[in-house]
Amino acid sequence: MTAPHCPDQPEEKPEHAIDQEAINQELAFELEHPERSMLSGPGSRWRELGTIWRVAVDFVKAFRALHFAGPAVTIFGSARTKPGTTYYEMAREMGAECAKLGFTVITGGGPGIMEAGNRGAYEAGGRSIGINIELPFEQHENPYVDRSVNMYYFFTRKTILVKYSYAFIVMPGGAGTLDEMFETMTLIQTRKIRNFPIILMGKDYWQPLMDFVYRMAEEGTISPDDPELIFFTDDIQEAVAHLQRHAVRQFNLRKKFLPQPKTILGERGIPAKG
Known part of the structure; x- marks a missing residue:
C-alpha cells in the first residue's frame, strides 16, 4: 500500500483567500472580545x-478568597444537568458527604452538576465555593455558594x-469536564501535584471512556x-470510603484552625454554618 500524496503546502482555494474585509472582521472581533485576542497570535507589547496583568488579577482574587477555605474537594460536571435527574442528585449527595467529612466543596460555580455539588455542601452545613467564569451562555452563578470568584480566563x-x-x-459532563479530568490526571502522572484521588461517577455514561483509558494503557x-x-x-x-482512605488518611488531614483573614488587607473569611 502506497502512502497518499501529501503536498508540502495545501492548495489554496478561492474560499480560503484572505481579503481586507476578512482582516477587518478579525480586528473587530478582537476589539469586541478583548479576552479572545490572547489566542489570536502576537499583539502589541502594551496589549x-x-x-x-489580567492573568495576575485572576490569580490574586482567587488566592485571597480560597486562602481561608481549608482542605477542599472539587466536583466537575456538566452545566446542563437538570435538578431532579439521577446525576444531579448523585452530585448533590456527594457534595453533602464531602461536607460531612470536613471538606470545603469547590465547583465551577455554575448551574447543573456544579449547582448540585454546591447545594449538597450548603444544605449539609459545609463550606461551598464557586469559581465562576463569564460565558455568553449557560454559565451563571448558582445560589448555593458561600463565596464566588469570577475568573476571566479558563x-x-x-x-x-x-x-x-x-x-x-x-x-x-461534556468537553470541559473531559478537559478538567484529563488535565488533573496529567498533573498527577507527571508529579506536578500529589497522588490525589480522582473519583469518576456515572458508570453508564463514562464506561466507553474507561474502556478507552484501558485501551491507551494496552497500546502503551x-x-x-x-x-x-x-x-x-x-x-x-x-466513594466516601475512597475519600477517607486516599485523601483524609493518606494526607493526614484533620480539623485545625484555619488561617484568619486580616481586615487591614481587606480579606474576608468563609463562615462555617451550623
Whole structure:
C-alpha cells in the first residue's frame, strides 16, 4: 500500500483567500472580545502586558478568597444537568458527604452538576465555593455558594479548581469536564501535584471512556498503572470510603484552625454554618 500524496503546502482555494474585509472582521472581533485576542497570535507589547496583568488579577482574587477555605474537594460536571435527574442528585449527595467529612466543596460555580455539588455542601452545613467564569451562555452563578470568584480566563480557573483540592469528583459532563479530568490526571502522572484521588461517577455514561483509558494503557500511550488513578463507581458510600482512605488518611488531614483573614488587607473569611 502506497502512502497518499501529501503536498508540502495545501492548495489554496478561492474560499480560503484572505481579503481586507476578512482582516477587518478579525480586528473587530478582537476589539469586541478583548479576552479572545490572547489566542489570536502576537499583539502589541502594551496589549501583552495588559494580558499579563489580567492573568495576575485572576490569580490574586482567587488566592485571597480560597486562602481561608481549608482542605477542599472539587466536583466537575456538566452545566446542563437538570435538578431532579439521577446525576444531579448523585452530585448533590456527594457534595453533602464531602461536607460531612470536613471538606470545603469547590465547583465551577455554575448551574447543573456544579449547582448540585454546591447545594449538597450548603444544605449539609459545609463550606461551598464557586469559581465562576463569564460565558455568553449557560454559565451563571448558582445560589448555593458561600463565596464566588469570577475568573476571566479558563486556564486560570482550572488552576484554581485544582490548587486547593485533595480529591476530584468527576460527574457526567461534556468537553470541559473531559478537559478538567484529563488535565488533573496529567498533573498527577507527571508529579506536578500529589497522588490525589480522582473519583469518576456515572458508570453508564463514562464506561466507553474507561474502556478507552484501558485501551491507551494496552497500546502503551500511558503507563500500565495510570488507569488505577481513577476510581470508577456509582456507589456513594464506596466513594466516601475512597475519600477517607486516599485523601483524609493518606494526607493526614484533620480539623485545625484555619488561617484568619486580616481586615487591614481587606480579606474576608468563609463562615462555617451550623
